[in-house]
Amino acid sequence: MFSDMTMNEIKLFADIVAKLESYQCNDVEVRESVLTDLAKLLRCEHACSYILDPQSQHFIKGINENISEDAQKIYTDHYQFHDPITFKMRALGCSTVEEVIDYKDYYRTDYYNDVMKKDGLKYGINLYLFDEGRDIGDFRLWRGKNQENFDSREKGLLRILEPYLKRSILKNENNIQLINTLTSRERDVVELIAKGFTDREIGQYLNIGFSTVRTHLNKSLQKLGCANRAELAVQFNTALH
Structure with missing residues (x-):
């Protein structure tokens, strides 16, 4: 697998892993941040990514790379409900089209x-990501008519990247859950910290004492597992966007 990769592709693979391990963002941004690079790594011309909503069974939060708006619209409006391959591929977790249907029939x-x-x-x-059976995102990658079909190389790369993709998406969900443990006043303080307010400015804005601000700050740092106010601000901003 790696022996078939160029030096640029090996570097790209490492960059994708590094980005996923350090990136703090919401589920859309995780998928969007790596979709283009993932397509390059798999030598694809086209790519998209969705999340399956469990209630409606609709694919939502779509991101597209080199797929026309017309194709996106007809898919989301009609063909996602008349799709002969996607749910079959989803059941396999990671698969090529030909694993679920003969290309001649397709x-x-x-x-x-x-x-x-x-x-x-x-x-x-396609690669589908799950957390205890719950959909957390997918990656659908396509090659054009002038390219060759996928082989074990591409499937192997997706399987290697799968835990990194999953961990990055779940990291943000955990951040949101932690933020929800803050009291209303702690949240007010953290929100102002994220906007760049000093402790004294926060006290004046909220009409509370400096020591009270520090108490809320210290409790928030502890609840969110942050080492300092800068980390707290980043975690708060990225979880809510």
Whole structure:
């Protein structure tokens, strides 16, 4: 797998891992931050990413790379409800299109001819991320008609990156849960810290004493597991955006 990679691709792989391990952001931003690089790593021309909403069973929060607005719209409005491959691929976790349908049959479907063919999407591979059975995001990567089909190299790379992708997305969910443990006053203080207020400015703004500000700050640092106010500000801002 790695022996088939160029030096630039090895560096790109390392950069993706480093970004996921250090990045603090919401689920959309995690997927958006790596989608382009992931497509490059897998030598793809097209890519998209969604999350399956458990209540509506709709794919939401879509992100697209080199897929036309027309194709996006017809998929979200119609074909996600008449999709012959996606849920079958989802059941496998990580798979190529040909693992769920013969390409000859796939190329005869309305889904392929109305959506994929118009944008030149021919060969596909998908990765679906779950946390205890709950969908937390997917990555759908496509090659065009002038490229070769996917092989074990691409599937192996996705499987290696899977835990890093999952951990980065769940990190933000954990941050939100921790922020929800703050009292209303602690949250007020943290929000002002995130906006760059000093402790004295916070006291004046909230009409509370300096020592009270420090008490709320220290409790918030403890609850969110932050070492200092700068880390607290970053965690608060990224979890809420």
